[in-house]
Amino acid sequence: MEKIVSLCKRRGFIFQSSEIYGGCGGVWDYGPLGAELKRNLRTAWWNTMTREREDVLGLDASILMNPAIWKASGHVDTFADLMRECSLTNKRVRADHVDPQAGTVLSYTGAQSPTGWRWDRAISALLKNGEHIESFRKRIRTLIAQNAGAAAGKPEEIELLGETKGETLEKTVDFHPETGGALGEARPFNLMLKTYLGPTATEDDVTYLRPETAQAIFAQFKNVFDSSRVKVPFGIGQIGKAFRNEVTPKNFTFRSREFEQMELEFFIKPDEAVEIISGEVAKWSEGADLSEPQPNWGWEMWHRYWVDQRTKFYEGIGLGDVLEYYWQTPEDLAHYARACVDILCEFPFGTEELEGIAARGDFDLSAHQNASTKSQEIFDEELKNAAVKLTDEQKEALIQKRLAAEAAKVKGEPMPEAAVRAWFERLFKGNYVPHVIEPSAGLDRMALAVIAKAFSETEKTDEKGKKETITVLRLHPRVAPIKVGVFPLLKNKPELVAKAREVYALLKKHMNCFYDETASIGRRYARQDEVGTPFGVTIDFDTLGEKGPELLDTVTLRHRDSNEQERVKISDLLGKLLPLVS
Numbered sequence: 001m002e003k004i005v006s007l008c009k010r011r012g013f014i015f016q017s018s019e020i021y022g023g024c025g026g027v028w029d030y031g032p033l034g035a036e037l038k039r040n041l042r043t044a045w046w047n048t049m050t051r052e053r054e055d056v057l058g059l060d061a062s063i064l065m066n067p068a069i070w071k072a073s074g075h076v077d078t079f080a081d082l083m084r085e086c087s088l089t090n091k092r093v094r095a096d097h098v099d100p101q102a103g104t105v106l107s108y109t110g111a112q113s114p115t116g117w118r119w120d121r122a123i124s125a126l127l128k129n130g131e132h133i134e135s136f137r138k139r140i141r142t143l144i145a146q147n148a149g150a151a152a153g154k155p156e157e158i159e160l161l162g163e164t165k166g167e168t169l170e171k172t173v174d175f176h177p178e179t180g181g182a183l184g185e186a187r188p189f190n191l192m193l194k195t196y197l198g199p200t201a202t203e204d205d206v207t208y209l210r211p212e213t214a215q216a217i218f219a220q221f222k223n224v225f226d227s228s229r230v231k232v233p234f235g236i237g238q239i240g241k242a243f244r245n246e247v248t249p250k251n252f253t254f255r256s257r258e259f260e261q262m263e264l265e266f267f268i269k270p271d272e273a274v275e276i277i278s279g280e281v282a283k284w285s286e287g288a289d290l291s292e293p294q295p296n297w298g299w300e301m302w303h304r305y306w307v308d309q310r311t312k313f314y315e316g317i318g319l320g321d322v323l324e325y326y327w328q329t330p331e332d333l334a335h336y337a338r339a340c341v342d343i344l345c346e347f348p349f350g351t352e353e354l355e356g357i358a359a360r361g362d363f364d365l366s367a368h369q370n371a372s373t374k375s376q377e378i379f380d381e382e383l384k385n386a387a388v389k390l391t392d393e394q395k396e397a398l399i400q401k402r403l404a405a406e407a408a409k410v411k412g413e414p415m416p417e418a419a420v421r422a423w424f425e426r427l428f429k430g431n432y433v434p435h436v437i438e439p440s441a442g443l444d445r446m447a448l449a450v451i452a453k454a455f456s457e458t459e460k461t462d463e464k465g466k467k468e469t470i471t472v473l474r475l476h477p478r479v480a481p482i483k484v485g486v487f488p489l490l491k492n493k494p495e496l497v498a499k500a501r502e503v504y505a506l507l508k509k510h511m512n513c514f515y516d517e518t519a520s521i522g523r524r525y526a527r528q529d530e531v532g533t534p535f536g537v538t539i540d541f542d543t544l545g546e547k548g549p550e551l552l553d554t555v556t557l558r559h560r561d562s563n564e565q566e567r568v569k570i571s572d573l574l575g576k577l578l579p580l581v582s
């Protein structure tokens with residue numbers, strides 16, 4: 001991971017935000033190559049999820065919204081992580097991010113220093129197995145000094161009072177992983193970043209930087225539906241910034257406080273509506289055909305379909321062989337969710353979530369309908385026409401089936417019978433609040449995943465016989481920030497340079513290229529390999545026709561991964577490269 005972080009900085013992919021002022025915790029900036037990489041990933045998502053489909057529309061909503069949205073969605077009350085605070089330093093850590101440690105507990109009654117400063121507070125910390133007692137004490141003194149500020153004087157002069165040795169523990173999660181200080185009780189910590197809208201900045205003006213892009217899609221659902229002549233099933237996709245005051249941002253950009261999400265809310269008919277229209281709801285089984293959506297698909301097939309679609313997307317950007325899936329168990333699931341799968345990816349620091357795909361029922365739209373008192377129902381003509389043909393017995397059978405399902409609920413309150421009957425009454429007339437499948441991906445995590453997957457090192461021996469380690473970023477051509485490096489063989493031959501410039505101008509209009517005429521050709525290839533450029537084009541004397549007319553206006557096209565070189569006519573170059581990089 002260190003090598004990746006260092007490459008990202010050295011070659012302009014990712015920088016620490018505000019670095020010249022010592023950084024800004026959990027916030028990152030993308031340099032020239034990172035910006036291109038992110039743009040390519042964003043475009044790939046946007047095209048795959050919206051433009052190339054007939055049933056998904058795009059949205060670009062604002063970051064700031066009426067805070068009532070966050071109240072209705074549950075974020076104000078429940079969007080919190082359990083957090084514990086180090087008693088020594090007040091540093092916080094997410095309760096579920098503390099790995100078990102082994103060691104002996106040492107306690108002190110307080111501390112004092114020759115400056116007259118005193119700390120009358122019981123201190124408890126973990127002497128980790130294998131740690132020397134003197135370096136432990138030195139660490140504790142340093143931490144206390146940092147916390148106390150100038151009053152405590154020099155750390156080495158601080159005296160730790162009343163040391164006692166306590167229990168030896170094998171697997172404790174009660175001490176801060178970095179400081180070793182005892183952790184306090186777990187307390188919820190809301191992750192939303194607060195701000196004020198308007199100049200008065202009172203508590204009445206509080207709003208939040210959105211912690212996800214999804215809620216704007218729900219809040220604008222009706223506007224999109226009414227303005228776009230679409231029918232359920234259809235989706236709304238959005239890409240944009242999201243903010244979370246993560247307790248422990250870590251693993252480079254993986255867990256940041258400001259990041260970008262790419263979310264789709266795909267609205268579907270409730271299963272009961274599908275059953276009324278199609279006479280059945282398709283059941284998923286291993287090997288089911290997910291290639292083309294069918295009218296008899298209920299939430300389960302749609303959910304599986306989107307897992308499949310998203311998997312294909314990741315295969316298309318070179319992540320196919322590093323994915324894993326975690327299907328949340330009924331205990332993991334939120335009370336309203338029917339299923340949720342986390343698509344996980346192998347990162348250098350472990351296998352972690354890249355994207356979550358949840359079947360969320362009608363929870364979100366209904367929550368906004370209740371809170372805003374604005375109907376989020378749609379009218380489905382096909383459903384109404386099918387429902388008219390049902391007999392009373394058939395209708396009652398549907399109601400009874402739903403009542404049995406409500407009674408069997410293990411989480412959340414079952415819907416009362418009167419409410420179920422009222423819901424069916426609306427349904428039989430063709431009205432319902434759509435249900436939703438939500439594939440929700442993080443752009444920054446995706447960028448990190450493709451960089452980590454692409455990173456490779458090889459040993460090479462240079463012309464002088466010296467061994468050196470070469471970094472090659474094997475980025476998929478579709479996402480690579482630079483698609484082609486253009487190189488005149490020699491920079492002091494004006495004819496070569498002019499021709500190379502011509503080729504560069506030709507390609508540049510269609511893809512991001514890099515022109516380089518300095519250093520040996522091998523060095524120039526290596527520089528581009530390091531940033532993941534999949535192709536190199538070299539203009540040499542053959543291009544100028546010096547070896548005969550058959551090679552005139554041809555160039556050497558080098559392929560990064562195979563190291564293969566082929567001779568290609570300049571007039572064929574664009575036609576050959578475009579399909580490979582887009």
Ligand code: ATP
Nearest residue numbers: 246254255256259353354355356440441442444445
């Ligand atoms: P985690 O469990 O890792 O905190 P989450 O389940 O809270 O993630 P979601 O709310 O489902 O995440 O957000 C959807 C996606 O947004 C995640 O799969 C991830 O790719 C991205 N994401 C969420 N939080 C962050 C973050 N702090 N930094 C970068 N990306 C994030």
